[in-house]
Amino acid sequence: MPAPLFSVVIPAHNRAATLARVLAAYEDQRPVDLPFEVVVVDDGSTDATLELLGRWRSRRFQLRLATQANQGPARARNRALELASAPLVLFTGDDIEPEPDLLAEHWCGHRAADDPWVAILGLTRWPPDAPLTATMRHVDGPGAQQFGYHWMRDGQEYDFRHFYTSNVSLRRAALDSEPAGFSTDFPAAAWEDAELAHRLAGHGLRIVYRAAARAIHHHSYDARGFFRRQVRSGEMAAVLCRKRPALRKWTDADQLERLRLRLLVADNRTRARVGRVAGALELWQRRAINFAGYLDHSSGEEADPLLLPLFRSAFLHGLAAGMYDREEATRVSGAVLTTLLPPVVKRMVDDLDARGEPFPRADAEQLCSLLPAAHRLEGRGTAARSGASWRAGA
Numbered sequence: 071m072p073a074p075l076f077s078v079v080i081p082a083h084n085r086a087a088t089l090a091r092v093l094a095a096y097e098d099q100r101p102v103d104l105p106f107e108v109v110v111v112d113d114g115s116t117d118a119t120l121e122l123l124g125r126w127r128s129r130r131f132q133l134r135l136a137t138q139a140n141q142g143p144a145r146a147r148n149r150a151l152e153l154a155s156a157p158l159v160l161f162t163g164d165d166i167e168p169e170p171d172l173l174a175e176h177w178c179g180h181r182a183a184d185d186p187w188v189a190i191l192g193l194t195r196w197p198p199d200a201p202l203t204a205t206m207r208h209v210d211g212p213g214a215q216q217f218g219y220h221w222m223r224d225g226q227e228y229d230f231r232h233f234y235t236s237n238v239s240l241r242r243a244a245l246d247s248e249p250a251g252f253s254t255d256f257p258a259a260a261w262e263d264a265e266l267a268h269r270l271a272g273h274g275l276r277i278v279y280r281a282a283a284r285a286i287h288h289h290s291y292d293a294r295g296f297f298r299r300q301v302r303s304g305e306m307a308a309v310l311c312r313k314r315p316a317l318r319k320w321t322d323a324d325q326l327e328r329l330r331l332r333l334l335v336a337d338n339r340t341r342a343r344v345g346r347v348a349g350a351l352e353l354w355q356r357r358a359i360n361f362a363g364y365l366d367h368s369s370g371e372e373a374d375p376l377l378l379p380l381f382r383s384a385f386l387h388g389l390a391a392g393m394y395d396r397e398e399a400t401r402v403s404g405a406v407l408t409t410l411l412p413p414v415v416k417r418m419v420d421d422l423d424a425r426g427e428p429f430p431r432a433d434a435e436q437l438c439s440l441l442p443a444a445h446r447l448e449g450r451g452t453a454a455r456s457g458a459s460w461r462a463g464a
Contacts, residue, residue, distance in 0.1 A: 071132055076106040076173050076239070077154035078131075081146030082164040086118040088288050089164045097130045100170050104177065107132040109150040110164075114140025144252035144262040147235070151251055157242050161235040161263075166194060167286040175283035176239045187244055187274040189267075191228065192237035192283030193219055203366045204373035205293050212374055215300060215381050224281040231320065232277055233267030237285045240275070247273045255313060260306035265314060293362035293380065297355070300384035307385070308392020323393060326386055326402065330394075332447060333405045343443035348404030351387075357433035358383070358411050361418075364429050376418060379410035409448055412441040 078096065082089055089110075096108055108131050112119050123135050134153045138146060147161065160176060162168070172192065179190035194217055196202055196210065209216040217234060245251070248269050256262035267275065291299070307321040318324060333344060347354045362380050365373035386406045390399040415437040422429050 072105045074105045074107040074132065074156040075177065076104075076158045076160050077150075077156040077242075078106060078108045078160045078162060078173075079147055079150040079154060080108065080110045080162055080164055081113050081143040081150070082110050082115060082119050082123075083113040083140065083143075083146075084115045084117045084119065085164045086115070086122045088167075089119060090122055091288065092164060092167050093126060093128075093133075095167045095170075097128060098170050099130065099168065099173050101174060102130075104173055105131075106173055107134055107154070107156060109134040109136075109153050111135075111146040111150045112137045113143065113146040114138065141254070142257040142262075143235075143259045144256050145254045148251040148254070151245065154242070158239055159242055159245060160237075160239040162285065163236050165288045166236050167288060169284040169286065172237075172283055172285055175280060179278065179280040179283060180239070180241075183278060185276070186241050187276060189233065189238055189240035189244070189275060189277045190283060191232055191234060191277050191279045192239075192285060193279075193281045194234065194236040194285050194287050195219070197286050197288060200290070203290070203292050204368050205291050205296050205362075205366055205377060208374055208377045209291065209296055209381070213378055213381065215296070215303075215385075219281075222279050224279060226279055228277050228279060230267035230271045230275075230277070231264050232279070233263045233270075235263040236287065237283065238263075238277070240270075244270060244273070244275055253313065255309055256306050258302045258306050260303040261310045262306070264320075265310055265317075268314065268317065292366050293377065294359050296381060297359055297384045300381045301388040301391075304385040304388020304390070305392050307389050311393070321389060322386065323389060326389055326393065326406070329405055329409065329447070330398070330402045333401065336447060340443045340446045343440060344401070344404045344408050344447070347408055347440065348401045351400055351404055351407070354404075354407055354437075355383075355387075357436055358407070358415075360430050360433045361415065361437070375414050376411075379414050383407050383410050405447060408440050408443050412437050412439075412444045416441055 110123055112123065126133055136149050136153060138149055158180065176190050176192060196206055211220045214220055218232060222228065248266065252262050252266050311318050311321055311323050333341065358380055362376055365376060383406050387403040390402040394402060415434055419434050419438060
């Protein structure tokens with residue numbers, strides 16, 4: 071085989087069936103004379119991933135393999151970079167299926183940019199024929215908690231936060247300007263890519279979006295699953311705050327601290343209501359998730375007003391867990407839920423009642439009972455008005 075132009079870097083963990091689909095799709099990359107290698111690092115899988123990789127025989131690319139104990143995607147990508155030999159590196163995932171022209175489009179993007187400091191960001195989308203939950207439509211749509219493509223324009227340049235390692239390529243020489251690679255202080259898949267991109271931006275890295283470089287994301291979510299994902303994202307955002315204090319503004323850590331201080335000076339009744347939530351936080355979160363779950367099979371738009379504060383509260387819950395001791399974090403998380411969710415739930419309950427539609431009434435009414443505390447904690451007449459101030463984070 072000729073020397074590879076691209077090294078495709080894939081950290082793998084317990085997705086053997088999806089990874090088989092991903093590797094099969096790379097067999098069909100065109101044009102057939104575009105040379106590339108695929109570097110897979112198994113991150114402590116306990117399923118059939120290692121068996122799959124051991125028996126794979128490619129007719130199209132060289133497959134390079136490594137294994138490690140489960141240490142997270144950051145360390146796995148760093149290990150892959152030790153094996154990668156091509157001048158261009160494409161970061162992607164074990165659940166990201168490339169469309170046939172993915173690598174060719176990335177190559178066209180690099181040639182068009184003609185700049186060694188340009189990274190090409192491709193489009194990662196849900197399978198066109200897959201049934202989508204309202205959560206899936208929201209997080210890749212107006213909510214943009216997973217990817218911001220809904221708001222992006224082809225050919226435009228975007229900042230370090232959009233270095234999505236599902237589908238982004240750059241020159242190896244640019245990566246080598248930060249020889250430490252991805253920070254292994256991030257054990258989970260969140261913010262470790264943005265943190266590296268911020269360091270690379272200090273050397274001149276720019277990110278250009280090329281919508282024609284498409285890949286398909288095989289990873290279904292419902293409200294409960296994405297809530298857990300956002301908690302992990304918040305925990306990793308706390309790591310980012312400690313490593314890069316200048317990036318706190320992208321995580322809403324300062325707004326979380328202001329809410330903590332407002333709770334300290336709140337009246338006794340408000341603190342008592344928040345304490346009731348904090349004392350049974352998982353129960354209150356479950357009530358909110360149950361209500362969102364009812365809407366998960368809707369067309370999507372009607373669920374957006376609820377999913378936005380629900381996933382915001384999950385992110386801030388994880389962030390609080392990383393910023394404060396356990397008792398304080400639970401109290402602040404109770405205040406977050408109290409502030410963000412009741413005003414939205416009340417509006418949705420009124421609308422559903424007006425239309426005569428059934429919904430999880432017990433859960434919704436419990437959340438609505440927190441509305442007076444939400445107003446007092448917010449301190450501006452209606453808690454709903456400040457919702458936008460919580461929307462600019464991860």
